[in-house]
Amino acid sequence: MVQKNRTPTDPVVVNPGFESVNPLEGWKTAGILETGGYESEMRLTHPGGHAPVETIQKLRDIPNGWYTLKVWVSSSGKQKEAYVALKDCDTEEARAAVPIVRDKWLQIIVSAKVTKRTCTISLYSQAEEGEWVSFDNVEVVPGHAALTVMGADISSLKKSEDMGGVYAYEDGTQADALEILRDHGLNYARIRVWVDSPDGYHGKAQLLEMAKRLKKKEIKLLVDFHYADSWADPGKQPKPASWENLDFEGLKKALYEHTFDVCKSLKEQGTPPDMVQVGNEITNGMLWPDGKNDKSFDNLAALLKEGYRAVKDCSFETLVMLHLDNGGNNEMYRWWFDSILAQEVPFDLIGVSYYPYWHGTLADLQHNLNDIALRYDKDIIVVETAYAFTPDDNDNYENIIHSQEQPGYPFTPAGQARMLADVMTVTRAIPNGHGLGVMWWDATWTAVPGNGWDPFHPTSGNNWENQALFDYDNRALPAMKLFNQP
DSSP states (O other): OBOOOOOTTSOOOSSTTSOSSSTTTTOBOSOEEEEOOSSSSEEEEEEOSSSOEEEEEEEESOOSEEEEEEEEEEEOSOEEEEEEEEESSSSSOEEEEOOOOBTOOEEEEEEEEESSSEEEEEEEEEEOTTOEEEEEEEEEEEBOOOOSEEEEEOTTHHHHHHTTOOOBOTTSOBOOHHHHHHHTTOOEEEEEEOSSOTTSOSSHHHHHHHHHHHHHTTOEEEEEEOOSSSOOBTTBOOOOGGGTTOOHHHHHHHHHHHHHHHHHHHHHTTOOOSEEEESSSOTTBSSTTTTBOSSOSHHHHHHHHHHHHHHHHHOTTSEEEEEESOTTOHHHHHHHHHHHHHTTOOOSEEEEEOOTTTSOOHHHHHHHHHHHHHHHOOEEEEEEEOOOSOSOOSSSSOOSOSSOOBTTBOSSHHHHHHHHHHHHHHHHTSGGGTEEEEEETTTTOOOOTTOOSOTTOTTOOOSOGGGSSBOTTSBBOGGGGGGGOO
């Protein structure tokens, strides 16, 4: 967590907002001053051209230790390269790329360890003629801003392996997918649980087996309860078939017993869950129609309380997450969590889904995450995100995403990695250290016959394989390396 209070020996950035009477005081730059700063009159702009532009300020005689640079950035959205950095502090330069967001402001941060009592702030960009990158409100504070949760949903993995799926490192060497992910820095795995799956997977038996494998590799576990026999999301929250005829009191009892049973079984084999989601993307409630929240939150709140109680009765140390979709929609998050808290529903963490082709810009995501972190004083995980590394499919079954390429993020391995890096940057910048981390959604769901989208039809294809973290030769993609850069 980044510390908030300064001491007299903390570094002081001269002219941090470029508002000084001497406009470039403290800075060495070829940039230009323009009006329209972030919440201030002026900003520093690097115009595009053939040569890169760098703005620097050296901090001297500062105590050794960790420091975090915070900078507000904006751009035309077509920079070749742009980043903020702390350099000459230690042996390695620490950088954070400027995300590709047009004409909006984003705060990005990067941390470095100072060992020489000096450190240099660097604001760098290179863009074509007519393009630009702007900077404002530069701040350096003591502390290390790091993501502690670097994870992926691997719910498809067990079935993939059973159906013949294989995974490999970048050089083609085949290995256990969990080993490959762990060696790239993954420290958390998310696994969904259905009540009575039609294909025999995604249930308690597979979860228990996977939990043992995770523990051996020192990977922590997030259990994602869907409270359905198949997919549950904002557009559908069907009851399990065995719960269909229960009254509401019976539903509460069934939810409690199912949650407690899965948790207890994990605990008894020495693999208690580190986190639990009570419901999956429950923006519109769960266990419809009883738990739908279109008219009232009363029933949903009662169900969530039973889920929370079951988890804590089983394993008090396990953290309970409430998870919504549409991570760029701040109005929706305020409405939902205000309503839940009015019902005194207890929870520990907020889970967010953010898919850039559905859920707004990175600026929308940052505005929402920063606001709810401060409004509710809760830690946050972007528990679902993904992006395509190719528009093509690999099994003659049309993919969900094939033509929604976002500006500046091509459907290439590099574009996929850039999107993940920028989502991590936004999460890292959440105030007061409330941004815990990011999880990629179903990183191991490659095109394997028999491991399709529809559990009711074993021959159905996979419409997600172009968003996995393994390519069509089953090799680890560049985005996976970002797990090693917390």
